[in-house]
Amino acid sequence: MSLPSITHARLLDTATELFYTEGIAATGVDKVVARSGVSKPTLYAHFRSKDELVTAVLERRHAERVAMLDAWVRTHADSPRERLLAVFDWLANWHASEGERGCAFVNTVAEVAGPGHPAQEVARRHKRWMREYLAGLASEAGFSDPQRLGSDLMLLVDGANARVLVDGDLAAATDARRLAAMLIDAYQESSQ
Template identity: 40%
Template sequence: MSEHTAPQAPLTPAARRILETASRLFYARGLHAVGVDTIAAEAGVTKKTLYDRFGSKEALEVAYLRARDARWEELLGRTLEQHPVAGVDRVLAFFDAVEEWSASAGGRGCAAINARAEVDDPGHPVAVEVARQKSWVRGLLESECRGAGLARPGELADALVLLYDGALAGSGTGVPGDPFPTARRAARALCEAHRA
């Protein structure tokens, strides 16, 4: 886990079951469609245990998003390690990683985008967590663009994060049929256009 996420205390076995169950259900059905009664029953715990471990449903929703983000970050880190030299290939590795992520942990698009679509208040803990995650990805893309010597790295990162999120959203709808290769090709063209 990198600096952008706060360290968490180790989870008890019951808390792990709750989080795993909630994660599966939230991603499959959505935050609002899944109640704490369902999560507790499927995790084999009482509602009291759920609240003792997480405090509130909102806190459990944020824990779900952070747990997915931590797994995504690990995969991205491994992918970036395969491209140790700064350059366009390292920037494009984001698109390789997100395609692999979607194949193994996706199917319904981006969990963060899906969760954010369910809350109206930008101050809601879920909205705050999603903004943090998306800002981190955008900032890392800008850093990689700068490291690659690409012109106007902030502007380029803005465009790349839209392609990245668009591919994730498209993967949940099936349109286009191959969102990640399409986004990667567009990202390469943008990077080439920004060569200093």
């Protein structure tokens, strides 16, 4: 790995942690610079602005989430129905280990100003991907309206993330899984 990419990764690692744990608005570039151990000119050599850094953090989170979630689902579930529920198991595991502030994508949309902020588009793209991922799992499971089921399950994912952020309820994904199982059963019954 070349030296510039090590610095780039260090900046992203630091900003990812600070933006998530302390908030984007509360975290200035001075704090990112101090915590990462690089100079402010170095930060600006990698990212032209704080907005660009926020966007890069979300882009990286999205790429990690895509790889991580599907690997978890394919490893922890055998049947198509169980794959849908494994998404909630993954979410519960993530909340317990590092997700005590809910969804970084929703948090970012709430914090950054203006609908034209590039990080908001990354967040919207991530949420679309997640709905499509759930719909794809529903399609694999043979549901007649996988898009609708995927969208409904996404509401449960977002609700669990919101409850974690607002109430600190780290069991929210487990509750969402229980509701998802009921929803899946209802869709299955209506398909017959």
